[in-house]
Amino acid sequence: MTVEHDYAVTLAWSDETGTDKFNGFTRDHEIRGEGKVAPLVASAPPWLRGDRTRYSAGDLFLAALASSHMMRFLEIASQVGLVVVAYDDEVHALAELGSRGDGHIAAVTLRPRITARPGVHANEAEVARLHERAQSMSILSSSVIVEVHVEPGRLTVLDDA
Known part of the structure; x- marks a missing residue:
């Protein structure tokens, strides 16, 4: 017998300047899950111009x-x-x-x-x-x-x- 479990999160990113320049946009974003206590702040790894203080x-x-x-x-x-x-x-x-x-x-x-x-x-x-x-x-x-x-x-x- 197979039992299925559903996992779901949402990811949100925004930057008013947009992605017109590779070096110019933020890599920071948030991951949220319904019923979770707080959003998880994330970024790209530092070698991809991300914030090293956030999880990649x-x-x-x-x-x-x-x-x-x-x-x-x-x-x-x-x-x-x-x-x-x-x-x-x-x-x-x-x-x-x-x-x-x-x-x-x-x-x-x-x-x-x-x-x-x-x-x-x-x-x-x-x-x-x-x-x-x-x-x-x-x-x-x-x-x-x-x-x-x-x-x-x-x-x-x-x-x-």
């Missing part, structure tokens, strides 16, 4: 992949009895650009670090296995062509105290 589409792409993986990992951990109390990830991508300005994301690497309570599943091998399962079940990773690598980082197991 590339940043959001990485965040989406990492968030999707994390949510699957936490779901699986809760099912097997691994009690995770903290999760952080360093996510990196390599973009390859052609001479015409075309390109693609060539590789994405997730480096999640887990803090868990003591238990039978609180070991490096089991955590690596759970990451593999989470990666195979991630809707976003399954939806992109780029290979997403997961390199589990340090596992911290809390003291029993």
Whole structure:
């Protein structure tokens, strides 16, 4: 049985000067979602004349992949009895650009670090296995062509105290 979920956002950009000059228009824009607390302010990456203080589409792409993986990992951990109390990830991508300005994301690497309570599943091998399962079940990773690598980082197991 297939279950469908609908995702929708709106994107808004405006600039009174218009796009008559490549260097002259703003790359800043807002992304909104119905029922979301605040708009997400975004821009192009700095190398495309964007505002480095705002998230770019590339940043959001990485965040989406990492968030999707994390949510699957936490779901699986809760099912097997691994009690995770903290999760952080360093996510990196390599973009390859052609001479015409075309390109693609060539590789994405997730480096999640887990803090868990003591238990039978609180070991490096089991955590690596759970990451593999989470990666195979991630809707976003399954939806992109780029290979997403997961390199589990340090596992911290809390003291029993």
